[in-house]
Amino acid sequence: MTVRKPVIAFCSLVFLIVTFLWPAAALAVQGHGGAEGLVAHQIGHGLFILGLSYLFYNIKLARFNKPGWFEFKAFLWMLFLWNLLTFTGHLMKEFVDSGKFAKIAGHVAYMSIDGPWDLLFYLTRLDHLLLVPAFFLLLLALRKWRGQA
Amino acid sequence: MIFSWNPVVIVDIVGSILTLAIAILCFYNSLLWYRQKPNDIFRHYIFLLTLTFVLFAVSRSFGHLLKQLLSYSDLSNVWMIISPYSGSVNTVTFVIVASFSLYFNRLQKVHNEVEEYKSGLERLVEERTRQLEKVNLTLETVLDSANPICLVNLDFEILKANKAYYEHWPEKMADGGVLKCFESRPGSGCRTESCPVNLIGQGMDEVVEQFSKELSNGEMAEFIITARPFRDINDKVVGIVESFQDITVQTHAAKEMLAEREQLNVTLRSIGDGVITTDTDGVIVLINKAAEEVTGWPQAEAVGRQFYEVFDLLDKSPGYKVEDLIVGVGSTSRSAPKKLLKKDGTLVLVSESVALIRDMDSRAIGAVLVFSDVTQKIKTDEELSKVAKLESVGVLAGGIAHDFNNILTAIMGNINLAMIRVGPESEIYKLLSSAEKASARAKNLTQQLLTFSMGGEPIKSIATIQEIIKDSAEFVLCGSNVQCEYAFGEDLWAVEVDTGQISQVIQNIILNGSASMAGGGTITVNCTNHYNDKDTFFLKAGQYVKVSFVDQGVGIPADKIDKIFDPFFTTKKTGSGLGLAISHSIIKNHDGHIEVESKLGVGSTFTFYLPASGEVHQSSAKQELVPNNVEGEGRIMIMDDDDMIRELVGNMLESIGFGAVLARDGEEAIKLYLESKEKDEPIVAIIMDLTIPGGMGGKEAVQEILKIDPEVKVIVASGYSNDPILADYRDYGFSAAMIKPFKLQEMREVVSLVLA
Numbered sequence: 001m002t003v004r005k006p007v008i009a010f011c012s013l014v015f016l017i018v019t020f021l022w023p024a025a026a027l028a029v030q031g032h033g034g035a036e037g038l039v040a041h042q043i044g045h046g047l048f049i050l051g052l053s054y055l056f057y058n059i060k061l062a063r064f065n066k067p068g069w070f071e072f073k074a075f076l077w078m079l080f081l082w083n084l085l086t087f088t089g090h091l092m093k094e095f096v097d098s099g100k101f102a103k104i105a106g107h108v109a110y111m112s113i114d115g116p117w118d119l120l121f122y123l124t125r126l127d128h129l130l131l132v133p134a135f136f137l138l139l140l141a142l143r144k145w146r147g148q149a
Numbered sequence: 150m151i152f153s154w155n156p157v158v159i160v161d162i163v164g165s166i167l168t169l170a171i172a173i174l175c176f177y178n179s180l181l182w183y184r185q186k187p188n189d190i191f192r193h194y195i196f197l198l199t200l201t202f203v204l205f206a207v208s209r210s211f212g213h214l215l216k217q218l219l220s221y222s223d224l225s226n227v228w229m230i231i232s233p234y235s236g237s238v239n240t241v242t243f244v245i246v247a248s249f250s251l252y253f254n255r256l257q258k259v260h261n262e263v264e265e266y267k268s269g270l271e272r273l274v275e276e277r278t279r280q281l282e283k284v285n286l287t288l289e290t291v292l293d294s295a296n297p298i299c300l301v302n303l304d305f306e307i308l309k310a311n312k313a314y315y316e317h318w319p320e321k322m323a324d325g326g327v328l329k330c331f332e333s334r335p336g337s338g339c340r341t342e343s344c345p346v347n348l349i350g351q352g353m354d355e356v357v358e359q360f361s362k363e364l365s366n367g368e369m370a371e372f373i374i375t376a377r378p379f380r381d382i383n384d385k386v387v388g389i390v391e392s393f394q395d396i397t398v399q400t401h402a403a404k405e406m407l408a409e410r411e412q413l414n415v416t417l418r419s420i421g422d423g424v425i426t427t428d429t430d431g432v433i434v435l436i437n438k439a440a441e442e443v444t445g446w447p448q449a450e451a452v453g454r455q456f457y458e459v460f461d462l463l464d465k466s467p468g469y470k471v472e473d474l475i476v477g478v479g480s481t482s483r484s485a486p487k488k489l490l491k492k493d494g495t496l497v498l499v500s501e502s503v504a505l506i507r508d509m510d511s512r513a514i515g516a517v518l519v520f521s522d523v524t525q526k527i528k529t530d531e532e533l534s535k536v537a538k539l540e541s542v543g544v545l546a547g548g549i550a551h552d553f554n555n556i557l558t559a560i561m562g563n564i565n566l567a568m569i570r571v572g573p574e575s576e577i578y579k580l581l582s583s584a585e586k587a588s589a590r591a592k593n594l595t596q597q598l599l600t601f602s603m604g605g606e607p608i609k610s611i612a613t614i615q616e617i618i619k620d621s622a623e624f625v626l627c628g629s630n631v632q633c634e635y636a637f638g639e640d641l642w643a644v645e646v647d648t649g650q651i652s653q654v655i656q657n658i659i660l661n662g663s664a665s666m667a668g669g670g671t672i673t674v675n676c677t678n679h680y681n682d683k684d685t686f687f688l689k690a691g692q693y694v695k696v697s698f699v700d701q702g703v704g705i706p707a708d709k710i711d712k713i714f715d716p717f718f719t720t721k722k723t724g725s726g727l728g729l730a731i732s733h734s735i736i737k738n739h740d741g742h743i744e745v746e747s748k749l750g751v752g753s754t755f756t757f758y759l760p761a762s763g764e765v766h767q768s769s770a771k772q773e774l775v776p777n778n779v780e781g782e783g784r785i786m787i788m789d790d791d792d793m794i795r796e797l798v799g800n801m802l803e804s805i806g807f808g809a810v811l812a813r814d815g816e817e818a819i820k821l822y823l824e825s826k827e828k829d830e831p832i833v834a835i836i837m838d839l840t841i842p843g844g845m846g847g848k849e850a851v852q853e854i855l856k857i858d859p860e861v862k863v864i865v866a867s868g869y870s871n872d873p874i875l876a877d878y879r880d881y882g883f884s885a886a887m888i889k890p891f892k893l894q895e896m897r898e899v900v901s902l903v904l905a
Contacts, residue, residue: 037233037236037237040237040240041236041239041240041243043240044239044240044241044243044244044247045243047243047244047247048243048244048246048247050247050250051246051247051248051249051250051251052246052250054250054251054253054254055250055253058253058254058257059253062257079202101154102151106223106225107220107221108154109153109154109155110151110152110153110154111151111152111154112150112151112152113150113151113152114150122152122157125157125160125161126156126157126160127164128160128161128163128164128165128167128168129160129164131164131168131206131209132164132167132168132171135168135171135172135175135202135206136171138171138175138199138202139171139174139175139178142175142178142179142182142199143178145182145195146178146181146182146185
């Protein structure tokens with residue numbers, strides 16, 4: 001039993017890699033091109049947000065008050081906000097005029113901000129300003145938990 | 150408004166790097182935290198959740214950095230190929246995070262349940278632990294309050310012991326199987342077949358033995374050891390549990406009690422009085438040695454019998470009980486002598502006292518009977534009474550004998566002189582002869598009376614008893630129809646006796662025997678050596694010659710046998726009643742003993758004991774040869790306070806040719822002796838009275854005269870025939886002794902002997 005498990009896992013991993021790297025048309029199956037990737041990603045964000053909300057709700061119900069849980073809840077909040085921000089960013093990207101971007105040597109160098117929607121879009125591109133503190137809070141929470149033990 | 154796009158790029162690159170770095174740190178910390186309690190399911194969950202967050206952060210940061218790198222490397226077309234994969238992975242991480250998040254509640258509940266269950270278990274364990282500790286403490290307290298107890302395995306190793314054990318063997322404390330039991334407490338039974346470890350190991354369920362064990366201070370103590378098997382959970386015997394009951398004090402107390410009991414038994418058996426103890430039913434529980442001897446019942450036969458079977462009084466009432474004795478006699482006082490029938494049928498006189506034995510609650514648990522054989526005591530009392538009677542008679546006799554003898558001396562002397570003067574042819578001579586015989590009888594009577602008087606010493610000499618017996622018996626039985634048979638032992642010891650007095654004793658006994666055999670018969674005389682090994686009331690320890698006279702006469706009635714040695718007691722019409730009394734006195738004066746046994750119709754046996762001189766004396770005592778009577782020549786002084794005696798003796802001396810010089814007392818005698826020496830008219834001899842009332846007697850006067858003339862011949866004359874001076878006259882300076890009254894012939898022989 002103990003010998004077979006790694007073999008099965010290895011075979012499954014090889015199958016997955018081959019499947020993803022060399023996809024082929026599956027004529028019998030419906031196609032998934034176009035905006036399906038964005039929709040799937042946004043649904044992922046939605047699930048992420050739902051998961052975080054559910055987690056936060058349960059943690060609050062559980063009334064964890066030991067050190068670390070405050071930071072963890074803050075981490076969830078920050079990640080929740082980050083999801084909203086990036087969800088918004090993904091959504092707005094589909095509607096932003098490409099003429100608003102000035103490129104130099106093939107790279108975007110400027111953006112013309114003509115209204116609040118343009119500004120909001122610009123801000124959504126700075127999502128790491130939320131993500132980095134969020135993970136820092138997670139690090140703090142883990143350290144405090146570790147310290148309790 | 151134109152915004153530079155550089156901040157976006159910079160935040161993206163730096164933010165990705167920071168996110169990646171922090172994510173890695175988060176993974177590292179979560180891993181460490183998880184490893185602290187890997188069995189904690191909630192912690193495991195949080196670790197996996199963190200891992201999904203980290204996975205999300207890594208995939209995203211990695212994708213953004215790759216994008217920026219490829220973009221600025223003019224490989225945007227490559228990114229366009231990779232981008233869907235990167236985005237998909239990122240999406241997947243969202244789903245994973247969301248999926249894991251959904252399990253939080255469930256896992257939290259599981260975790261809570263587990264925690265509650267765990268807490269419950271912990272509380273239960275804690276409670277049970279407290280209970281166990283309490284029980285353990287109680288058990289330890291009980292164990293420590295008990296006798297020494299230890300647990301020993303089958304290899305003799307002490308596994309556990311309680312406090313009391315360590316108090317007994319403190320220096321050898323060694324739990325955990327380090328010390329062997331026989332090292333901890335060596336003693337009897339160790340490593341033997343009776344060792345409890347061996348016995349329990351062989352299958353016994355319990356061993357209870359008494360052993361001596363050495364304590365830590367080196368002293369030995371006695372223990373009762375109770376050992377039982379110690380079993381494991383499979384019921385297999387793996388050792389023994391031993392408990393030690395220290396009985397050293399009890400053992401010592403028991404030994405002391407035994408010793409005390411033994412001492413009491415020895416004391417009881419050693420005391421002179423007989424002791425019998427009974428229970429309340431009168432059954433004998435104990436009988437001592439003296440009681441064995443008195444009753445004739447040995448202890449082995451007496452114990453368990455009714456006391457009246459052993460203590461068999463002749464005059465007991467029917468239904469005789471111990472209570473009867475107690476009620477009749479009282480608690481401690483001795484009763485009047487009673488006749489006790491011994492086991493062999495003989496009778497002894499006993500005096501007893503009885504008392505109840507009571508326990509601590511004053512309940513009667515038995516009776517103790519103390520008694521003694523008073524037979525000998527009563528005989529002794531009778532003997533003492535007899536001696537007292539003899540003494541009183543002796544005092545009376547001694548008081549009158551001297552004067553009586555002086556009178557008799559004068560009577561007999563004058564009769565002698567008258568007979569000489571009138572001659573045998575005269576009619577008066579016969580009358581005087583009768584008067585002389587009467588005087589002689591009076592003299593004998595006086596002599597017998599004097600024998601009683603105390604202080605009189607026999608004039609002893611070493612002699613063989615056989616000759617005295619034969620001479621005396623033949624003299625007495627001459628012409629009689631009674632004959633004597635003699636049974637003399639070989640090598641009979643010689644005796645130191647007054648031959649005349651002992652002859653008198655023998656004659657008295659044979660005369661009595663002869664008188665009891667009117668039709669004739671035989672008197673058997675037995676004579677043997679006798680050794681008395683211890684002092685008794687009658688005889689001191691030493692060598693004696695025992696003489697018995699067995700006649701075949703009518704015997705002496707029992708009510709009279711105790712009186713036959715009393716003075717003036719006689720059953721014969723012509724007897725004086727002094728013969729046996731005198732015999733008793735004579736034997737006593739010789740430090741001997743006389744006794745009689747008699748059975749009516751069978752005969753009597755008189756037995757006396759005389760001290761032996763310690764040598765065998767075969768030759769007979771020879772009488773000093775008296776030289777032929779000599780005719781007087783010279784003067785002889787007579788010293789006597791009695792005028793009649795002085796005149797008579799003077800006449801008697803003159804009748805045989807001596808001149809007489811008369812002196813009243815010692816002073817006059819000395820004076821006259823000095824005058825005779827000065828006048829050269831020598832005094833050849835002096836006859837001195839021993840006692841001169843109010844003046845110097847013979848005892849003192851002879852010493853003074855001997856100072857004047859050491860060669861002087863002095864004859865002592867006294868009516869006190871039993872005076873020691875007469876027995877040992879030479880020791881006092883006299884040359885001879887005469888007992889008043891004396892006849893002319895007797896005086897002539899003594900004077901002749903002195904002057905020879």
